[in-house]
Amino acid sequence: MFKNKISLIVILFSYLFAQNIDPVYTGSFGSVTINNQVYNQFSLRPELIFGKVGLGLDLYFYFDQDGNLYDENWNFSSSKDVYKTLVDKIYYLRLGVPSDDLYFRVGSLPSITLGNGSLVNGYSNIMDYPRVRRTGINFNYNFQNFKLQFVHSDLKEAREPGLFALGGSFEYVKNIDFSFSLVIDPNQRKGLLDSDRDGYPDFVEPDYANDSSQWHVNETFINMLNEFCDSEESDCQGMIEAAESEMENYSNLLDLNDKNQVAGISLGLTYNLNNRMKLFSEFSQLSGETLNPYNPETEFDNYNSFDDRLGFGFIPIGFIAEWDKVTLSLDLRQNSENYLFNYWDQNYDHTRAMVVQKDGSNVVITKEDKLYIYGKSKGANLSITSNFLKIFQLEMMYQYMNGDKWDNSINDYKSDQNSTFYTKLDIDTSIIQKVRIAEIFYQQSYSDKPFSFKPDENTLFGYNIGVEMADNMVLILKGRKSYVFENDGFRPVKTTQIETQVIF
Incomplete structure (x- = not known):
């Protein structure tokens, strides 16, 4: 019965999308670790294109050492489980391209930015893939002078995704565009890993x-x-x-019923100088409550006067220039207490909710809970994207902020740096024999020394390497490293995936 259901799914999708075209099939085999148990992995990834419609499936199977199928990913026991199982197998479903008047993509969302990025900048729902498979949607619709965008980071968690956003822009007067975005995370604690989806995170059970x-x-x-x-x-x-x-x-x-919702709104103006250059300004406000760092018994006055409401950020002036091979963005920015620019960043699904050890017990801390650390700040942001001599693609972003920051050693705020550095290097492998993929990225956010490579929960490192083993066969190595706080320091959490990909 189980095999019949899988066969029916494959035949149905192939019939709907593969008429009059030649589909591309890739397969892979390797190993994967789930809850400290090693499984043999086999997957089939057909890509089907029909006109403007493209569909990529990810049909994967895990077998233990006895040959038994890990069936948590193939659960048809209820209508809810059927929905999650089917959605989970869509790597992407797209209509058109982002420049079309009507475009949408369901599945993997490699990079999402809304407006000029003060709230959502480079968010990705695939940082944990394939350990965690999220199926999001990015929908764009342009009509006359109005552009509308809708983003949902994970349809399998339809009511409580990490990112649920609506954005839009329109020409207010000639050459001046007005933009807005509304963003919400209804339940930050859903960021905790829950393998069996029973509502209790893995660290609890x-x-x-x-x-x-x-x-x-x-x-x-x-x-x-x-x-x-x-x-x-x-x-x-x-x-x-x-x-x-x-x-x-x-x-x-454990406060498992405390959803800890956080939301934000941004408003922006953009003045188009010409087809290549523009000026912009943007204001953003977060909505929610952070923790109060003061002791109510020994620091009564400070505790009562502390405002735990989330704050705002403001970009008074920014400049963007686009050339054939280089895109440059530079802006000045400032923020109030209890606020961070780029709250929904590439690493958000890691920092959304974390389990830390405190006084020998596990405690759940959300990103919102830690916003009290950041006081008023001023600074600038620089980002560059460049195709350097067709040898490699370079992305770099550096945000320098200076202002007040909480210091545990004095139990109060002091003047300190709060900066972010992100870089990604994608090498053109056509110049390297046998190498098909070569990517590496590094992110250190909200740090007083972002270039010191001192890891914390806002550190993310990763790489993707593919080497051709034979005709139509590539060995792929993917690695990710993030950090969680444990006792008196940060412990690395490493994810390594090795698979052999075959093109049929």
């Missing part, structure tokens, strides 16, 4: 991370008591109530 029917050891005890005890026995009922109470207290202690 490490022994049941892949068992959607159980999250706490007491459930086994309760089921045993219900099976062997008489419902009228007071001792049994007392033990059941005590076990249920312990589970409830544990859940309340």
Whole structure:
């Protein structure tokens, strides 16, 4: 029955999209680690194009050492699970290209920027791929002088994606465009990994991370008591109530029902000097509440006077120039307390919610919770994209901000740097024999020394390398490294994927 359902899906998509065209099929095999268990991986990735419509599927299968299929990704037990299973297999579905009046893409979203990027800048929903597969949507519609954009980062979490945004722009007067964006993350805690999708993150249920029917050891005890005890026995009922109470207290202690919503709005103006150069200005405001860093018992006055509402950012003037091989952007910017530019950045799905160890216990901290660290700041932002002599594609962004920043050693704010550096290098592999892919990127955000390579939760490093092994066969190595706080320091979280890709 299971094999019949998979075959039906493949045949249906092939029939709808593959008429009168030659589809491209690639396959891969390798290994993947899920919850510390190694699985053999096999995947088939057909790409089908019909006119302006393009479809890429990702049909993947994981087998353990005994040959048993890991079926969490092929779950047809309910309508909700069927929906998530089908959406999960879409790597992309697109109509047209971004420059068309009507364009949309469902699936992977490599880079999303809204307006001039003060809120959403370079957001990507594929940083954890294939460990976490998100299926987003980017929809653009242009009519007359109005441009509309809608973004949803993960249709599998339809009600609680990391990024849910609506943006638009129109020509206010000749050569002057007005733009806006509305952004929300309804539940930052959804950023915690939940392999079995039962509502309890893996760190809460490490022994049941892949068992959607159980999250706490007491459930086994309760089921045993219900099976062997008489419902009228007071001792049994007392033990059941005590076990249920312990589970409830544990859940309340972790604040699992606290969604911690954060939202933002931006308004901007752009003056087009000519086809290559423009001036811009943008204002953005975050909505939510951060933590109060002061002790209510020993620092009563500071605690009561602290404003935990999120703040705003302002770009009074910016300049963008585009040439054939170089794009340059430079702006001045400033912000109030409890605010960060580029809140939804490339690393957002990692920093959205984190589990840290504090006083021997696991505590969930969201990105919003830590905004109290950042006080008033002023600075500038420079970004460059260049195709250097057709040898490599370089992307670089440096944001320098100086102002107040929380210092735990003095338990107060002091003047400090708060800067961000991002760079990506994509080498033209046509000049290197046998190499098909060569990419590397590095990001260090909101740091006093972004070039010191001192890792924290805002550090992200990655690479993609592909080497041709034979005709139509490429060995691909993908690596990602981020960091989480543990005890007194930051521990690296490494993800490495090795696979052999075959083009049929």
